[in-house]
Amino acid sequence: MSLDSETRPRTLSEATSSPTTSHAGKRIRRTRVAGGGCLAFGVREGDKLTVIDPEGAQLGLLYALSETEGGQAVIPSLTHLDAPTLEEALDEALEGRAATEHALGSRNVDKGEIRGSRLFGPDSAPGSKVQFEIKATGLCVLVAPGSAMAPDEQNTPTDLLIEIEQTTDERLDAPPPLAEPKMDLRVDAATAASYEVKAGDYIQIVDVEGRQCSDFLAFDAEALKRGIENGLDATTTHTLMGSAAPGPGLHSKYYDQTQKPLVEVIQDTVGRHDTFMLACNAKYYEDMGYPGHSNCTDNFNACLEPYDAIAPRKGWPAINFFYNTFVDDDDGIGLDEPWSRPGDYVLLRALTDIVCASSSCADDIDPANGWSPTDIQVRVYDKENDFPKGKAHRMTPDAEPRLTRESGFYPRFAALTRKFEDYRGFWLPTCFSDVEPIEEYWACREKAVIMDLSALRKFEVTGPDAEELVHLVATRNIRKLSQGQVVYTAFCYDHGGMIDDGTVFRLCQNNFRVVCGDDYLGVWMRQVAEERGLKVWVRSSTDQLHNVALQGPRSRDILKEIVWTRPDQPTIEELKWFRFLVGRIADQPVVISRTGYTGELGYEIWCHPDAAPEVFDAIWEAGQPHGLRPFGLLALDMVRIEAGLVFAGYDFCDQTDPFEAGIGFTVRKDMEEEPFIGSEALARRKANPQKKLVGLDIGSNECIHHGDPIYIGRAQIGEVTSSTRSPILKKNIALARMDVTKSEPGTQVEIGKLDGHQKRIPATIVTLSHYDPKKTRVRDVAPE
Numbered sequence: 001m002s003l004d005s006e007t008r009p010r011t012l013s014e015a016t017s018s019p020t021t022s023h024a025g026k027r028i029r030r031t032r033v034a035g036g037g038c039l040a041f042g043v044r045e046g047d048k049l050t051v052i053d054p055e056g057a058q059l060g061l062l063y064a065l066s067e068t069e070g071g072q073a074v075i076p077s078l079t080h081l082d083a084p085t086l087e088e089a090l091d092e093a094l095e096g097r098a099a100t101e102h103a104l105g106s107r108n109v110d111k112g113e114i115r116g117s118r119l120f121g122p123d124s125a126p127g128s129k130v131q132f133e134i135k136a137t138g139l140c141v142l143v144a145p146g147s148a149m150a151p152d153e154q155n156t157p158t159d160l161l162i163e164i165e166q167t168t169d170e171r172l173d174a175p176p177p178l179a180e181p182k183m184d185l186r187v188d189a190a191t192a193a194s195y196e197v198k199a200g201d202y203i204q205i206v207d208v209e210g211r212q213c214s215d216f217l218a219f220d221a222e223a224l225k226r227g228i229e230n231g232l233d234a235t236t237t238h239t240l241m242g243s244a245a246p247g248p249g250l251h252s253k254y255y256d257q258t259q260k261p262l263v264e265v266i267q268d269t270v271g272r273h274d275t276f277m278l279a280c281n282a283k284y285y286e287d288m289g290y291p292g293h294s295n296c297t298d299n300f301n302a303c304l305e306p307y308d309a310i311a312p313r314k315g316w317p318a319i320n321f322f323y324n325t326f327v328d329d330d331d332g333i334g335l336d337e338p339w340s341r342p343g344d345y346v347l348l349r350a351l352t353d354i355v356c357a358s359s360s361c362a363d364d365i366d367p368a369n370g371w372s373p374t375d376i377q378v379r380v381y382d383k384e385n386d387f388p389k390g391k392a393h394r395m396t397p398d399a400e401p402r403l404t405r406e407s408g409f410y411p412r413f414a415a416l417t418r419k420f421e422d423y424r425g426f427w428l429p430t431c432f433s434d435v436e437p438i439e440e441y442w443a444c445r446e447k448a449v450i451m452d453l454s455a456l457r458k459f460e461v462t463g464p465d466a467e468e469l470v471h472l473v474a475t476r477n478i479r480k481l482s483q484g485q486v487v488y489t490a491f492c493y494d495h496g497g498m499i500d501d502g503t504v505f506r507l508c509q510n511n512f513r514v515v516c517g518d519d520y521l522g523v524w525m526r527q528v529a530e531e532r533g534l535k536v537w538v539r540s541s542t543d544q545l546h547n548v549a550l551q552g553p554r555s556r557d558i559l560k561e562i563v564w565t566r567p568d569q570p571t572i573e574e575l576k577w578f579r580f581l582v583g584r585i586a587d588q589p590v591v592i593s594r595t596g597y598t599g600e601l602g603y604e605i606w607c608h609p610d611a612a613p614e615v616f617d618a619i620w621e622a623g624q625p626h627g628l629r630p631f632g633l634l635a636l637d638m639v640r641i642e643a644g645l646v647f648a649g650y651d652f653c654d655q656t657d658p659f660e661a662g663i664g665f666t667v668r669k670d671m672e673e674e675p676f677i678g679s680e681a682l683a684r685r686k687a688n689p690q691k692k693l694v695g696l697d698i699g700s701n702e703c704i705h706h707g708d709p710i711y712i713g714r715a716q717i718g719e720v721t722s723s724t725r726s727p728i729l730k731k732n733i734a735l736a737r738m739d740v741t742k743s744e745p746g747t748q749v750e751i752g753k754l755d756g757h758q759k760r761i762p763a764t765i766v767t768l769s770h771y772d773p774k775k776t777r778v779r780d781v782a783p784e
Contacts (some may be wrong), residue, residue, distance in 0.1 A: 026171045029164045029342060032400040033060075035157030035543070036146040040139060041164070042173065043074065045136040046164040051119055051142065055158040055539045056525070061089050061143040063116035065107060066136055066738045074138035078117045081109030085332065087111035089143045095293060105174065107139065115139070120160075126526045126537065127255035151591040151606045152582040154511055156541035161400065173210045174377040177341040178202075179386065183380040187214070189373040190362035192299035194307075196221065196355050200383030202266065203348040205358060207322055208377050209343040211370030213361035215279040215296045215318035217304075218254070218262045221353035224309045231310075232319055233257040234275050245275045248389040249422060253351070254319065262354055267347035269392035269401045272339045274323035278315035279391045280363050294362040304357055323361070323368065337367045337665050344401070347387060395519030407611025408453035408546040412620070416630050424517065426455035429632045437635035441727055442597055444639055448552035448623055449631035450616070453597075453750040455606065458545045459522045459555045461512040463536035468668070469529050470504060470512050472676050475575050475658060479699040480583035481506045484570075486578045486593050490658040491521060492678030496575040496685050497654040498661060499524060499645065503595060505580060513541075517648050528677065550619060551602030553777070554626040559603060562622045563592065572603075577779050586618040597636065599643025599769070600777050641724045641735060644695065644769025650706050651693065651721040652736055657685045660737060661695030662768055690707065692743040695770050698732035698751070700727075701760035709752045710736055711760065717742045720751065726770065735761070 006286035011769050033039040035058065043049060051060060052300065061083040064074040083089065090097055091774045092110065119130055128738045134316070146157020166172060176182065182201065187193050192215075205214050220230040232254050234574035234760065241251045241549065243762055253261040279300065279452040285293035301312040322340040360376040363369050368623075373450055381387075390404030404422045413429045420427045429436045429452065443449050461470055476489040483506050502516030514521065525538045550558065560572040565583040572592070575581055588611035596602030605613050620628065637647075644662065646652055652661035659667070662685070671679040698704055719736035742749070745767050753759035 008011070015582050016599065019043065023330055027342070028618050029166065029167045029172065029175075030400060031162050031175070031578055032140050032494060033144045033160045033162065033345075033595050034095045035144050035159050037097075037304075038090060038093040038100050040094050041162065041176070042101040042138075043134045043140055043164060044137050044165055044166065044170075045134060048167070049075070049100045049132040049134055049140070050129055050163040050165070052161040052163070053120045053524075054127060054161055055200060056124050056128065057120075057122050057539065058124070058158045058160060059121055059145050060119035060160050063114055063143075065104075065109060065114065065140070066138045066139060067540055067726075071336045073136045073741070074134060074140070075132045075449070076135055077132055080117050081115040081278060083116040083118050085112040086116065087140060088144065089116070089359040092145055092147075093143060093443070094146075097177070098545040102180070103139060104141075108365060126530065142623050144167050148316055148543060148608050148610060150589050151608065151733065152507070152543070152589065154462050154507065154539075156460055156539050158539045160474075165301040171375060172342065174206055174208050176346070177379055177381075178204060179381050179385045181379040182382055183378070185378040187358055187360045187376040187378060189375055190294045190299075190364075191298060192303045192359035193378070194303040194355065194357040195378065195380070197350040197353070198354050198381055198383070199350055201350050202381040202385060202387060202480055203356065203378075204345050204379040204381065205321055205378040206343065206345040206379070207338075208288040208342065210340055210344065210699070211338045212340065212374045212376060213323040213338055213360040213363070213369055214321045214376045215300070215361060216321055217300060217316060217318050217357040219307075219310065220256055220260065220262060223356050224307060224355060227309045228260055228678050229309050229311065230256040232262060234317060234319070237275065240669070245271075245273045247271060248391050249420070250389045250418075252389070261351045263348040263350055265343070265346065266349050266387050267390050267403060269344045269393050269403070270322055270340045272322075272324060272336075272341040273346075274320040277320065277323075277325055277333070279318040279359065280361060280368075282314040283314065285365070288365055290365060292570065295367075296359040296361055299359055299362070300777070302628050307355060308356075311357075311556065317703030318359075320361070329539060335366065336371050341730055344392075358539055371569065385705040389427075391422055395522055405454055405640040407510045408607075408609030409452045409454060409548055409616050411454055411632060412613060412616040417632070419632070421633065422634060424455045427747070428455060429630065430632045431634045437632055437638070438586045438727060440629055440635035443627060444552050444631060444635065445728060445766050446553065447627035447629070448550060448554040448655045449629050450619060450623065451549050451631035451636060452549070453549050454546035455687075456542075457516050457519050457521065458541045459514040459516075460539045460541050461514060461523065461525070461536060462510065462539075463534075464510055465510055465529070465534035466510045469525060469532075469534050469538075469628070470514070470720070471534045472532070473525055473675070474504060474666045475526055475676065475678070475682070476504070477568050477674060478504060478512075478626065479674075483508055484579055484581070486580055486595055488578070488666060490661070490663060491516070492657065492679060492682065494678055496657040496678050498652050499654065500648060500659060501652070501661075501663065501666075503593075505593070544608060546607045546612050547581050547607050548616065549596055549598075549602060549621070549631075550606050550623075551596050551598040551631070553601055554628070555600075555602050557765075558590070558619065558623045558626050558628060562586070562618050563590075579641060586614040588614050590615060596778065597645055598639040599645065599771055600639070601780065602778070622759060637722075638724045638726070641722050641733065642726050642728070642771035644735065646693070646735070651737075656691075656737075657682060659686055659689060659693040689740045691718075691737050693768065694736055694738050694743050694745075695766040695768050696736050696749075696751075696763045697732040697766050698723075698734060699764065701732060704732060704751055704761065705735050709753050709756045710763070711750045712736065712754065714757075716752075717749070718755070729770060735739040735768070736765075738765065
């Protein structure tokens with residue numbers, strides 16, 4: 001049989017090659033409802049449903065519907081029907097409404113008559129939960145009500161979590177589809193299936209129960225009609241994309257051996273896949289002592305047999321989604337259990353007509369599939385759908401994934417560049433020029449720039465014990481912080497290693513806002529509050545507060561033309577360093593802080609995402625006479641290294657204390673009188689320093705990188721943490737962590753390349769920071 005226009009996609013029964021397998025036992029499905037949003041989800045008789053309020057003070061509205069009507073047959077214990085009607089609740093939902101309406105569409109119900117139950121409320125403690133026994137198969141809808149939060153308020157809606165414990169022996173259900181599928185195919189454990197996809201359509205490959213690999217093959221359908229087998233080629237893909245595994249963003253495509261792109265990655269909730277090994281084959285199992293074992297290669301050969309142009313192979317070079325292989329320090333290739341959790345998936349888009357094959361890997365003799373193969377779900381969606389690009393981020397290993405999202409300012413920056421990268425879960429611009437960000441750099445140093453920093457994490461800390469908690473977790477003396485003031489601080493574990501750095505805003509006596517880079521800080525603060533018995537809420541407001549930084553010597557002149565403040569608030573001209581005001585831009589409420597990350601006079605403007613376009617437009621228009629330019633992450637890295645400003649994951653980590661990170665000034669001097677978490681360890685570390693952050697002047701124009709070792713003679717005495725080419729200093733510079741005995745300014749050292757010894761680059765230790773060490777420019781307007 002050859003491929004022609006009459007060939008139709010095969011169903012599971014037509015194309016699979018092995019019998020179904022399933023696994024008995026308890027399974028748990030987890031998902032989240034976004035604050036201010038809603039979610040519809042199916043339940044079965046015998047399930048146990050748990051709804052959790054992880055951050056506290058978030059109202060939940062739960063509705064249960066049977067197969068034919070609303071009612072409590074599904075959850076008999078849902079007796080207090082004190083919630084508004086389902087129709088009223090959905091009218092207020094900000095996220096998930098369309099998918100919920102789609103799920104309700106198949107049920108002939110009157111949403112205006114269905115009432116539900118209220119869960120939690122303004123006084124619910126963080127981690128509160130309610131549990132229900134499911135007595136009949138049906139559909140549930142959970143709403144987490146909440147409206148837009150003004151930037152000077154703290155009533156942020158937060159997520160609710162859902163756990164469904166399935167105790168039956170039936171297979172775990174796949175998660176709800178992303179849209180109406182054109183094809184919905186269950187690939188049973190240890191089988192494979194072939195199917196056809198038209199150009200522009202989407203392919204979703206779902207790991208239903210988690211820890212299950214799925215090999216993927218794709219062939220150019222037009223070439224197959226001509227008798228030519230052009231399939232995905234890993235070597236070509238690696239070369240053209242410059243990455244081990246393409247992912248959402250600029251480097252997202254998989255190619256065949258003719259360098260023709262066949263598919264691109266749109267969404268990926270795992271991000272770790274094998275793209276350089278063969279699918280499992282008979283030889284692998286024979287060598288391990290299991291002759292005749294089912295394998296993906298034979299399964300592929302069987303399901304692809306109808307295509308005359310595709311010859312069978314002894315080992316298929318597949319893209320193995322979810323397979324966790326790695327290369328060790330000795331160039332050996334090893335494997336371990338996959339990173340995928342139940343419901344994780346990869347969403348691809350076909351770039352031409354293709355013939356595909358997907359397997360559920362048959363390997364049960366090693367950790368490749370968690371020792372127990374399970375099912376894979378494959379869905380195809382019409383090209384008319386518009387799925388946003390993104391990869392998943394989890395604040396903790398057991399958290400629900402969040403796909404990369406766009407900030408409220410994204411449309412304005414996207415009109416100026418296509419160069420975006422996934423920065424901590426947000427699409428942020430890297431550069432706005434054709435080659436290098438030099439123009440952006442000089443605009444920051446001489447005029448003004450605007451950049452999107454919405455990826456910063458924000459937490460609203462409220463309650464009678466709010467000051468107690470923040471004072472306990474921050475290295476600064478928070479009790480000295482006055483209303484309207486901001487302070488830069490570190491946050492440390494008990495052993496003195498840093499969790500993160502960030503800023504703390506004091507809104508009033510018992511109200512604080514913590515701004516940092518890591519979601520985990522919020523989780524950790526809630527844990528500390530629970531352990532200490534503090535009455536305080538730590539709620540994420542990252543999705544309610546997006547922000548741009550306006551930096552440079554002209555920034556004050558730009559803002560003073562467009563910012564309105566009440567008489568009880570300072571004006572832009574009056575706003576002091578590390579203070580904030582509440583005002584309006586373009587009649588939109590904003591909070592403006594005199595803070596930044598560039599070493600220049602500058603401000604950060606905080607607003608709700610819905611207000612972001614108008615706020616940006618007002619700043620952009622006012623800034624044009626002053627030479628305002630957009631600013632990306634590459635230029636930001638240049639200016640912050642010049643200014644000696646540290647970056648998490650490069651200049652510090654959880655093994656680094658604030659003294660070693662060069663921010664010892666953030667540690668309060670009264671540690672014994674005012675102890676805080678990590679203070680005992682920090683006092684010991686301060687008395688016995690081991691490492692010190694220093695500046696390096698590089699005696700060469702060759703590139704220096706993070707992690708490069710630093711030597712005096714044969715001995716390594718430090719390593720580079722960050723480096724850049726400084727346009728204003730006309731040389732390469734770096735930040736480095738050195739042994740304290742070899743950290744004096746003027747010390748001559750060498751940076752090792754290759755094995756550290758074959759090639760050395762000279763450098764000289766200098767004090768921090770390279771540029772404006774006394775911070776005169778951030779404290780006032782730079783001289784013309």
